[in-house]
Amino acid sequence: MTGTILVLNVGSSSIKFAAYPVHALQPALQGALTGMGTGKPELEIDTDHGGLFDPAPAPPDLPEEELLAFLLGLLAERLSGIVAVGHRIVHGGRSHTAPVLLTDAIIADLQALVPLAPLHEPHNLHGVAAARRIWPEAAQVGCFDTAFHRTQPEVAQRFAIPGDLHDAGIQRYGFHGLSYQFIAGSLPDHIGSLAAGRVIVAHLGNGASLCAMKEGKSVATTMGMTALDGLVMGTRSGAIDPGAVLHLLDAHAMSSAEVSDLLYTRSGLRGVSGLSGDLRVLEASTDPNAELAQALFAYRAQQEIGALAASLGGLDALVFTAGIGQFSATMRARICEGMGWIGLDLDPGANSRNAIHLQRDDSPVRILALPTDEEIVIFRATRGFISEG
CATH class of the missing domain: 3.30.420.40 (ATPase, nucleotide binding domain)
Structure with missing residues (x-):
């Protein structure tokens, strides 16, 4: 055709x-x-x-x-x-x-x-x-975007709520799956058979999440039922105590629509900094709140990398992708700092050049920055339907 x-x-x-x-x-x-x-x-x-x-x-x-x-x-x-x-x-x-x-x-x-x-x-x-x-x-x-994560074990998809609510669809789904699918497919070109090992991919942009993979398949991720959960994002809060949401509804008399607007559009980097949800703006700023927002972004990423590494039983490679992941050397350095305990040993020179391979020669864990391409994943899937026809 x-x-x-x-x-x-x-x-x-x-x-x-x-x-x-x-x-x-x-x-x-x-x-x-x-x-x-x-x-x-x-x-x-x-x-x-x-x-x-x-x-x-x-x-x-x-x-x-x-x-x-x-x-x-x-x-x-x-x-x-x-x-x-x-x-x-x-x-x-x-x-x-x-x-x-x-x-x-x-x-x-x-x-x-x-x-x-x-x-x-x-x-x-x-x-x-x-x-x-x-x-x-x-x-x-x-x-x-959710389909890639359906390979996860049941415990990774469940909330600790009654079974009838789980059966009604209240569960962890995960997102950014098209991006993760592309990285899973292209990673063997960069690290060979190690791509089938214990890999964490950090899709960091205005929306941000992490995915733990084994054999190129999702086993855990930071986003949950919605794309609001997990990491700090441009305007989204990421993970927040459910009790805090109840407090906003009750003590602050906020409506569910107002809470939704707060957590989706007025939080994250934008909410903490009071300036912008764009990391590039914050990195250029001397405002203390801009620094706080960046520190919180990195801190939450470090926490979740540790948690996902636990689900994998260790770590062989960390891959940064998307706008922040691929291009912000400063944020990559913040995230890797102090993570030597898990095997991350970033080469400052390679990182500053936005190279593909970012680890020192003797680092036990590979660190990469790779482009993602959701469009080519969609194209290939769509072409499959045309070929079948």
Whole structure:
């Protein structure tokens, strides 16, 4: 089959996209519409791999759904032969453990998961609806961030709550699975057979989590039922005592919506620093609260690395990825500092150069910084449905 597969990763503030010829190994073009919700969106398209058109400027002051329609309309005009669209879907619940063709019934099922991923799932599904309108004959394929973690043992997925609530779906799911899947697949190229050993991957960006892997499969992760749990993030609190949430509801008379807004959008690096959820801004700041936010980010990452290493029975490799993980030498150094007890021995020179291999020669644990590519994972999964057809 010939044609083009479009990959869409629709978020609350950005839309990432890539278009691949069906039998290609590289995208013909890729890019992102960023700054949604700011009134000043920016559209960037990388044409290094053969894209042949200059984009129109993104119109200002449009709501998300109109910006989405603008972008997809632009792509529809300039790209021919769209045979399938692959979508990143953050939450697949228990049922969706592999990519699926998005039928009306499955989309309705995913709508029910919106409360579990309120920052992501609605936007993912907006992208699906828009793509179905523009390319009604194309296969629409959903690829789930939660699916990668369904290999975890039961004890890693359970909360200590009554069984009927667990059976109703209240459990740990885990996220960033598409990123972890890419790293698991590419890691043997860098460390050979050691990639099948005891590996922790640190996906550190505005959203942040860790995943413990054995034989390239997830055995534990820091995020839970929602993408709010675990590490400190750009605007999300990460793990917080459930009693603190009850206290906010009762003693502070906050509504559940107000608590949700607090923990999802006004906490994390932004909440602690009072300045920004962007680590780059905090690293350039002399404000003591900016320093406190960075220290807390690193401290929580160290705690969780230790916990995941316990679940693995030791550690063979630590892999940093995503925006902070791949590019912030300062944060990598903060996280590795004092972790010699677990075998982490960072080479300051390699770290400052953002090299791939970051450990000293005699370090018992490999330390790497690698790029991730969620889009290529979605493309490969989507192409599988076209090949089957």
